[in-house]
Amino acid sequence: MTTTRTLPQAFRRLRRSEGLRALVRETRLSPADFVYPLFVAHGQGLRREIESMPGQYQLSVDQLAAEAEELRSLGIPAMLLFGLPAAKDEAGSEAYDPDGIVQRAVRALKRAAPDLVVITDVCLCEYTSHGHCGVVVDGPDGQAEVDNDRTLPLLARIVLSHAEAGADIVAPSDMMDGRVAAIRTALDEADFGHTPIMAYAAKQASAFYGPFRVAAESAPQFGDRRGYQMDAANAREAMREIEADIEEGADIVMVKPALPNLDIIARARQRFELPLAAYNVSGEYAMVKAAALAGHLDERSAALEVLTAIKRAGADIVITYHAKDAARWLRE
Ligand code: PBG
Numbered sequence: 069m070t071t072t073r074t075l076p077q078a079f080r081r082l083r084r085s086e087g088l089r090a091l092v093r094e095t096r097l098s099p100a101d102f103v104y105p106l107f108v109a110h111g112q113g114l115r116r117e118i119e120s121m122p123g124q125y126q127l128s129v130d131q132l133a134a135e136a137e138e139l140r141s142l143g144i145p146a147m148l149l150f151g152l153p154a155a156k157d158e159a160g161s162e163a164y165d166p167d168g169i170v171q172r173a174v175r176a177l178k179r180a181a182p183d184l185v186v187i188t189d190v191c192l193c194e195y196t197s198h199g200h201c202g203v204v205v206d207g208p209d210g211q212a213e214v215d216n217d218r219t220l221p222l223l224a225r226i227v228l229s230h231a232e233a234g235a236d237i238v239a240p241s242d243m244m245d246g247r248v249a250a251i252r253t254a255l256d257e258a259d260f261g262h263t264p265i266m267a268y269a270a271k272q273a274s275a276f277y278g279p280f281r282v283a284a285e286s287a288p289q290f291g292d293r294r295g296y297q298m299d300a301a302n303a304r305e306a307m308r309e310i311e312a313d314i315e316e317g318a319d320i321v322m323v324k325p326a327l328p329n330l331d332i333i334a335r336a337r338q339r340f341e342l343p344l345a346a347y348n349v350s351g352e353y354a355m356v357k358a359a360a361l362a363g364h365l366d367e368r369s370a371a372l373e374v375l376t377a378i379k380r381a382g383a384d385i386v387i388t389y390h391a392k393d394a395a396r397w398l399r400e
Pocket of ligand 1: 191201277278280281293350351
């Protein structure tokens with residue numbers, strides 16, 4: 069007669085050495101998972117460190133070839149571009165200017181590094197004088213608000229200008245209703261049926277975008293974004309947002325911010341079969357960085373722990389300011 073020993077279970081047996089731990093590791097982080105966000109500004113030889121995000125820079129277009137080469141050497145396949153316009157106006161017109169900052173950056177990058185996947189963030193907030201993600205009008209109650217349907221044609225215009233410049237993927241982050249359908253139609257009608265859309269699908273109104281708004285100079289000049297971005301309390305609504313973007317033609321869906329939304333990432337992973345991206349946003353980067361600079365935690369292990377958790381929750385693609393550091397740490 070055989071006896072089977074069930075208790076106590078021995079978990080520690082496989083934790084005794086790094087070799088054993090590596091053998092049974094369930095989630096493996098790789099530089100191939102990362103997308104690196106970048107802020108592009110007008111000028112020459114510009115490399116201005118962003119105060120709210122130590123280690124991140126606003127770069128001029130001439131700096132991008134070197135940046136692309138660095139990403140290639142680190143095995144990071146993609147970059148997400150944000151632009152700082154020369155001037156802001158009510159309509160955010162530089163956002164769709166064929167010679168705007170992002171359009172120039174895309175052309176330079178595709179020339180210098182054709183294999184790098186260039187993703188462009190599609191939004192108006194960096195370009196409008198009021199800092200909102202759409203067209204501001206007087207609402208029914210006399211309060212200024214962002215008009216959904218008047219914003220859609222502008223988003224379509226931005227997207228076409230990015231596609232014409234050579235963007236590999238366009239990523240609308242504005243959170244207007246119906247924008248994926250509007251953008252898909254515009255792309256298809258202009259012979260850009262091959263250009264994929266990565267939709268910021270479940271994007272919450274989050275305090276964690278604070279450092280980004282310093283970096284991109286895009287803080288709203290009045291009010292906030294709660295009239296269009298999601299309420300962080302709502303998980304079922306997040307599923308409906310993702311579902312709607314998929315029905316409208318999204319090719320990749322995104323959850324943002326990542327760390328406060330690991331449950332949403334896990335639910336989306338179970339429910340949808342599309343590639344799933346998660347954005348480890350500026351505030352998540354800044355809080356690890358600030359604590360590390362103050363000597364309160366070890367940046368390397370904290371950042372890798374966060375990124376691993378985001379992947380473990382179910383993200384296929386992790387957009388992170390820690391991409392270059394993490395790629396180096398993973399190689400060591
Ligand atoms: C533009 C946009 C924002 C972010 C990405 N695209 C800011 C916002 O919605 O206010 C945030 C990214 C980050 O915090 O790293 N709408």
